[in-house]
Amino acid sequence: MKRFDVVIVGGGLAGSALAVALGRAGRSVALIEAAPRKAGDRPSFDDRTLVVNAASLNILTNLGILDPDLAACDIRHIEITRAGAPGHLTLSAADYGYERFGAVIVAHELGAAMLSALEHTEGVEEFCPTSLDRFRATDKQVELQLADGRQLITDLLVGADGTNSLVRELAGMTSRRHDYGQSAMIFNVLTEQHRPDTAFERFTIDGPLALLPQPAGRMGVVWVGDSHRIQSAADMDDSELASRLQQRFGSGLGNFKQPGRRARYPLTQLRTEHPVARRTAVIGNAANTVHPVSAQGFNLGLRDVAALADVIASAEDPGSTEALAQYLAARRHDQSSTVAYTDTLARAFTNPSLAGQLASSLGLVAHAAWPSLSARLVRSAMGFREPVSSLAREPLA
Numbered sequence: 503m504k505r506f507d508v509v510i511v512g513g514g515l516a517g518s519a520l521a522v523a524l525g526r527a528g529r530s531v532a533l534i535e536a537a538p539r540k541a542g543d544r545p546s547f548d549d550r551t552l553v554v555n556a557a558s559l560n561i562l563t564n565l566g567i568l569d570p571d572l573a574a575c576d577i578r579h580i581e582i583t584r585a586g587a588p589g590h591l592t593l594s595a596a597d598y599g600y601e602r603f604g605a606v607i608v609a610h611e612l613g614a615a616m617l618s619a620l621e622h623t624e625g626v627e628e629f630c631p632t633s634l635d636r637f638r639a640t641d642k643q644v645e646l647q648l649a650d651g652r653q654l655i656t657d658l659l660v661g662a663d664g665t666n667s668l669v670r671e672l673a674g675m676t677s678r679r680h681d682y683g684q685s686a687m688i689f690n691v692l693t694e695q696h697r698p699d700t701a702f703e704r705f706t707i708d709g710p711l712a713l714l715p716q717p718a719g720r721m722g723v724v725w726v727g728d729s730h731r732i733q734s735a736a737d738m739d740d741s742e743l744a745s746r747l748q749q750r751f752g753s754g755l756g757n758f759k760q761p762g763r764r765a766r767y768p769l770t771q772l773r774t775e776h777p778v779a780r781r782t783a784v785i786g787n788a789a790n791t792v793h794p795v796s797a798q799g800f801n802l803g804l805r806d807v808a809a810l811a812d813v814i815a816s817a818e819d820p821g822s823t824e825a826l827a828q829y830l831a832a833r834r835h836d837q838s839s840t841v842a843y844t845d846t847l848a849r850a851f852t853n854p855s856l857a858g859q860l861a862s863s864l865g866l867v868a869h870a871a872w873p874s875l876s877a878r879l880v881r882s883a884m885g886f887r888e889p890v891s892s893l894a895r896e897p898l899a
Contacts, residue, residue: 516786517662523811551722553797555604557885658821667788694756781821808891
């Protein structure tokens, strides 16, 4: 049996980032990934458009993952509107003393940069393609059996294996799950009027719609709605889809054309209030899966990575009860607040009642009218809810 300080199950974006962080901190790390070692084959390294907030950009930069040549569109302005009701909120980063709120990066491009960083990080050994079969945690260690027959021993087991986490299940962690009955359809589209530094969030009675800037005059579309309607939209031809998008978004960007390849994802919420067990922790979607309404899922997972790296870097025993308690204390408020915030938005802006529509519209008006409300919203959305991990702070010049 080979022994490691930490074994990570799941080599997607969160798991890979944690492996890089721990390897660079001098820990021995095993990374277990079922998909072949090729960026295009991994489920999380796909064509989705990721909104990477300011704290996450700091984390990726501090880990040396962000390539200067990586195609990214800075977000300096955010426009939030409500279809068929009053309320319009415009946020500009400069008004809050920031250069940008974050940036838009395509998932498979970030995945390729992540794989490159992994290859150049000492102390990380990949077990790929294979998967976890079972494990046994004791007071002193965790013993793992892999699907290919290999066995490993570690001080700490981390599950970064997604919403349907096997690590979470085998560890006996209790989670609450809610099915929104919605799906997100992801594609990109060419716009007549391109605003390369502005992200748009439009709330409709059928679900939220986000348009995110991409290079070459295109916008990444995140179209959320009832799963049956999303299936129907996915089956439309290009001209009909562009027309329906126009109806739903409005004329603010002119005409839409040339929609790209479409992908669909069912939307659920998963909340694990106590994402640690004996010498075991789960992070990212394995711990908390949120509605994409405010683009917080990936960013929440990266903050898990940064906080766990902070704890493990200074811990004599990374899987000790004390270390896991320290991690839990650092993440409890941010995780619970982010899950609650995204869920409230998802429910409020799809409430068909007149009272619900009025309340959500008044919420937009209130944020626009009182700068202190907007400032609090902005700082939280940028990933700087206290306590802020060392990796999430601005990189030193």
